[in-house]
Amino acid sequence: MTPSGALPPVALYVHVPFCVSHCPYCDFVVVAGRKARGPANRIEAFAAALEVELRLRAEALDARWGPPGLRPPLETLYLGGGTPSLLPAATILRLIRLIGERFGLAPVAEVTLEVNPGADERGDAAAQRDAGVTRLSIGAQSLDAAELRTLGRRHSPEDVAETVRAARAAGLRSLSVDLLYDVPGSTVQRWSRTLDDALALEPDHVSMYALTLDDPDAEGLTGSGGDHLPVTPGARRWRERARAGQDDDRAAEMYALADRRLAAAGFEWYEISNWARPGHRSRHNLAYWEGRSYEAAGPGAHAFDGLARRWNAARLDGYLAALVPHDGGEPRLPPGSREPSARNDADRGSEAAILALRMSSGLPVAALEQPLLRPALTWAIEARLLERQLDRLVLTRSGRLLSNEVFVRLI
Numbered sequence: 001m002t003p004s005g006a007l008p009p010v011a012l013y014v015h016v017p018f019c020v021s022h023c024p025y026c027d028f029v030v031v032a033g034r035k036a037r038g039p040a041n042r043i044e045a046f047a048a049a050l051e052v053e054l055r056l057r058a059e060a061l062d063a064r065w066g067p068p069g070l071r072p073p074l075e076t077l078y079l080g081g082g083t084p085s086l087l088p089a090a091t092i093l094r095l096i097r098l099i100g101e102r103f104g105l106a107p108v109a110e111v112t113l114e115v116n117p118g119a120d121e122r123g124d125a126a127a128q129r130d131a132g133v134t135r136l137s138i139g140a141q142s143l144d145a146a147e148l149r150t151l152g153r154r155h156s157p158e159d160v161a162e163t164v165r166a167a168r169a170a171g172l173r174s175l176s177v178d179l180l181y182d183v184p185g186s187t188v189q190r191w192s193r194t195l196d197d198a199l200a201l202e203p204d205h206v207s208m209y210a211l212t213l214d215d216p217d218a219e220g221l222t223g224s225g226g227d228h229l230p231v232t233p234g235a236r237r238w239r240e241r242a243r244a245g246q247d248d249d250r251a252a253e254m255y256a257l258a259d260r261r262l263a264a265a266g267f268e269w270y271e272i273s274n275w276a277r278p279g280h281r282s283r284h285n286l287a288y289w290e291g292r293s294y295e296a297a298g299p300g301a302h303a304f305d306g307l308a309r310r311w312n313a314a315r316l317d318g319y320l321a322a323l324v325p326h327d328g329g330e331p332r333l334p335p336g337s338r339e340p341s342a343r344n345d346a347d348r349g350s351e352a353a354i355l356a357l358r359m360s361s362g363l364p365v366a367a368l369e370q371p372l373l374r375p376a377l378t379w380a381i382e383a384r385l386l387e388r389q390l391d392r393l394v395l396t397r398s399g400r401l402l403s404n405e406v407f408v409r410l411i
Contacts, residue, residue: 006306008065011076011287012103014050014095015298016084017316018043020121023152024238027216029229029300029314030082037086042316047091049323051098052331053297056323058102061295073104074295076284078112080137085115089127096132103295110174110283112137117163118155125163125170135174135282136167137207143197144190147183152238157197164201174280176205181254183211184245191254199265204280208258209273210251213239224318225335227300227311252401259397270360272400289355299334304341312336346372354407357386362394376409 017029018036035042065071077099079092087095092113099105112135115122125136140160142148148155160177167175177198181191198206216228231239259269267275271289274282287294296303300314312319313335322334341351353373356363365388367373377393380386385399385406395403 006308007293008061008071009103009293009295009303009305010072010074011078011284011292011294012074012099013078013080013284013294013296013298013301013303014054014084014099015296015301015312016046016079016081016087017299018046018081018086019083019116020086020118021152021154022232022235024235025151025211025213025242027214027228027231028082029227031316035316036083042320043086044091045320045324046316047087047095049320050095050297052323053334054095054098055102056331056333057295057297061103068102068104071104073106074099074109075106076110076112076287077105078114078284079133080112080114082114083116083121084113085121085123085128087123089124089131092128092133093131100132110135112176112282112284114139115163116155117159119159119162121154122159122163122166125166125172129170129172134172135176136163136172137176137178138163138167138203140177140198141180142183143179143194144186147186147190147194150184151180161201164203174204176207176280176282177201177203178207178209179258180209180211181258182246182251184242186245186250186254188250188253188257192257195258195261199261205274205276205282206262206267207274207282208255210255211242211246213243213246215239222314224315225313225337227302227314227336229300229314255401256397259400268360272358272395272403286359289358291352291355306341308338308340310336310338349373350410353410357393357395357403357406357410360394362389362392365391365393367393373410376406379409380406 015029017031019030019032020037022030022032034040096111111133113128113133114137116139138160141151141153143157143160145157164175179198216222217231221228222230262275266277269275270281293306294304299312299316299319302309302311319334323331325331349372353363353367368377377386380399385396385402386393387396399406
């Protein structure tokens with residue numbers, strides 16, 4: 001449940017925005033092309049600016065909570081993107097050491113690195129392990145070659161298998177595979193083969209998301225201080241075509257099939273889009289869903305202190321200019337914004353209920369006693385989207401598929 005006051009962070013998210021190419025469906029903050037690869041790339045410039053931001057963020061935590069040792073160490077660190085596996089292993093090592101010194105890292109901290117499976121993108125798994133990475137999140141998205149081409153992905157199914165083999169050979173403790181379903185023009189049969197091939201790789205964790213084609217421009221998220229970048233004309237045209245190849249009923253069938261197959265293979269569903277073998281749940285993402293405090297750095301990254309949300313603006317040039325000023329001036333925190341996570345206790349209660357219902361642990365049955373939650377929860381039970389499991393209220397499989405119908409009634 002969401003804490004009642006501000007607390008020091010238990011997790012740190014670092015956004016690395018570089019990709020060799022930008023997939024047309026992706027809304028994450030991504031910088032591609034020459035800025036990511038080649039003699040004019042900005043990776044080292046970004047890494048230098050990121051180190052400055054991390055120090056400034058740590059100084060703010062020191063002033064508020066005391067230095068590491070007086071405040072609790074981080075339980076998790078997540079290097080996401082983008083393609084953070086484009087960072088040289090020496091840079092990853094430098095960043096993890098800096099974070100350990102300035103934020104504190106628990107001895108058994110979970111340190112996740114997102115990896116693109118392409119041979120020229122995944123990096124050296126053994127060097128990543130030696131740098132301090134304990135968990136890889138592999139952006140497979142599909143194990144069907146035609147679907148990968150449809151999605152604009154650069155890798156092949158064989159690249160995914162090789163990434164897993166290299167990680168296992170390096171002794172990485174935990175491997176997660178990301179998959180997309182409801183890919184335009186896909187079929188349940190092709191999805192079933194992807195599930196077969198994914199399970200044959202024997203990952204420890206599977207994240208599975210319906211392909212969602214949003215419009216951050218229309219949502220007002222791409223202004224100069226926004227946390228998204230504008231959608232390119234080419235990506236916009238791709239999304240318009242792609243929507244015609246999606247199907248809600250087929251997506252529901254794909255989700256249900258995967259849920260059954262993963263359970264039969266020993267994976268536990270623990271969040272709407274996530275399944276894990278025992279002991280391999282994403283501790284970092286659980287911090288988000290449990291409403292715990294987390295810090296963040298990098299373009300477009302979001303943080304939460306228990307009371308307010310803060311985010312950095314998405315644009316790389318503004319990020320670099322603030323942290324490494326061209327005129328030699330004092331570095332300053334990058335542009336961004338901040339807002340209360342909730343306006344009042346009612347909003348905080350609704351937000352906590354929504355986060356709890358995303359997880360298999362659900363809500364206590366006692367939540368039915370709360371006047372502000374009772375109407376929505378009662379409706380969901382009657383609609384068979386929510387069920388009682390001992391002393392908890394948990395989404396049914398249909399409830400997971402229609403979770404937004406439940407959540408909108410809780411707001």
